Amino acid sequence: MMWIVMPLLLLAVVHYLLSVRHYGVLTPDGLFVCTQLLMVVGTAALVEPGSSVDNAYLQMMVAAVMIYIAASCVTYLALRTRSEQLTPPRSERRTFQVSLVPPKGPVLLVTALSLAIMLTYFAAVGYSAFLLGLQGQLSGSPQDVATLRLQSYAGETYLFPGYANQFKNVIYPALVVVILTWVFMRSGLAARLGGLVLVGLAVFGLLGTGQRGAFILFLVTLLIYVFLVNRRRVSRWVLLLPAMGLPFALLATYALGRSAGAADSPVAATSEELYRRFLNDNQLSGLAAYRYTESLPVQYGREWLAGLQGILPGDRGSSLANEVFATLYGSTVGTAPPSLWGSAHHNFGTLGVLVFAALLGVALQVLTFRSLRRASYNTLELIGYAGVTATVGTWTVAGPDALMNLGLVAYLLIWYGGARWSRSGRPAFLLVSAEDRRRAARRASAYGTATGRAPTFEPGRHRVRSTGPDHPVAAGARL
Template sequence: MLIAFSILITILYYISVGYNVLFLGISAIFSGETYDIATLRLESYSSSRYLFPGYVNQFKNSILPISSVILIYYLYSVRHKYRGAIAGTLGLMSLIGLLGTGQRGAFVVFVLVVLCFTYYISRITFFRALRTALLVGIPIFFLSSIVLDRNNTQDTLATDPIQTVTVLGRELGNRIFSDNQITSIVGYRYVSFLPTAHGEEWGQAILGLLPGESFRGSDLSGQIFKILYGNDRGTAPIGLWGSVFYNFGTIGLVVFPLLFGAFLRGIFSYFSRNTTLNTGQIAGIAGVFVTLGTWVSDGPVTVLNTGALAYLFIYFICTPKTRPKYNE
């Protein structure tokens, strides 16, 4: 039911937007038509019409793909007759949902969640999944970058494929080792001249998740992007510790790590109290740990946007309401 509902939400969302950036990119490659992919990518989640992108993301970026993983794992465990066809269909639907707005970050987070999930299941399964992630996940990332015309790769693909691969490899390296670090530095230098927000910026960002024009959210990442690139056609979030400093000052840099560490220890203890877990619970735990473990920028709204609550929801709905007695 969750998978069916998530697919329905995803389809209705793209119908409301009016296009799917991934489909447009594929069409552009084969038809020769040109689209302003960058603008369409931005408008698909930040247009003048409010289409609840933050809420939709919980279904298309988190609940749909992880529920599909749970079902696919079960189908292969019982050697279901149509496991291949069902897995292919659900995998395709998940990719369309994850990459349809042109944002590849959700795809990367999901791959990490799957790896964490398989590590809990068994070490053998983990190494198989890791091999698949390297052999399939990275090519999908590169192909999606071409389809989404990142760094104008569609123009160079036909004339110089090797150069295209080089550009994509350099971009992947920059995303890991450079881009977030640069925006963190620029963001910190920007807020260091501003008065302490006393948590107001975090509050605005969280309120921005609510529907309606009254809740505009924080525009800090947009201001940093404008400083870096001279326009407001994107976001460049400040680093986590820069955000803590801006909201709570130097005292926040001392207190927040202690509170965050205690929080992580608390949820680890909570999840560890049950030594018998089903695959749904394991998937939920994996998602919570990955979303918290990859929190390197902006405030708590980042954790909410990447699906921490959605994965927690998966954990609780998959937790048996009553535990069987020992002799049962």
């Protein structure tokens, strides 16, 4: 069935050449297309050729993604034409200055509050599924991590896990990244060691309940953040972060025992798990969900509404993912959510899927094109935007409630808080890239050759007060 994917792949190439190559893959639009291609290719490998239901599902997915890409391309052309007419010299600006947000006031307060909520949550649960799983593997007595994981967020005692996740999976690690950026650019050894302790606690929170999805999603957020902090330039950290995250993925796979043979060969088990996560698990779940819902009446948005109501305390929300899980494994103690397009089909029918795909293409292209077009941003804004990009760009399953559960609102609030900080007129400490430091060193050397003395240049410690868009720093002046 792979032949049906070829027109989509060709259109994706056109989309890249037309628009993505101008603003990059690590954007809401670029990342969304990549993850959707993975979903389609993985699904094509799973469908039964003789099944009319499976073939209809694959065709619907291909049509939806193609309509998304077409709408995205048309929107990009319209926005670019309008932008060139209004402000030709600045319309293609791709670089910006980055200022450091200090770990003071609200940033420190919210970080401490998030840490307290995270520790209180694990204290109330009574254990960490990750640590118990690791202990069991090391002792030769593996734990039933699946049950531990389920009990930690859906046990007899309701512990508001969805709300706790916003702090331990989103707000706390995001603010730790902002603090760590400040610490490693401006502070001494003691502060850096303290920052590493905060990082350890963030990893513990992300992996503690035995769900690696949050860790992987935040790793994507961190990749986008590093790329943006380097002003859309690929640095060694963009390449090193996946390698640095791999040991934690190995350890989590070993501790959670998610694959057969994890204890004997964690590297092979992790490779298998990564393949399944990107090209099998969500695709199999989406296919099973479509088989289950295809014959059910169209919900006209009721299932999405039930899912959004599940965000409220005490409301179970939609049970669709549990029902689909039961068709696969004979039990409702797990979730197998529909794909994004399967969920849209269940709620609005085939025509609704196509309309939704077009609207989403317009929305994500506008978000991509209109974002980060100023000349100066701070680290709080960039981590918020990176989180929004990762959350929306990897949206492959379920309805809008999935975005809420993954922290979209929390990242939007962080982004908004960073914008408020920029508008407050507080002193800004510019983050100077390695490339700019080398340029400054060359200018200093040339200056010294001409005058017999060289100016001092202390990277990362230039303090300025931004007073508006006409200020040299706000206008993108280089130091």
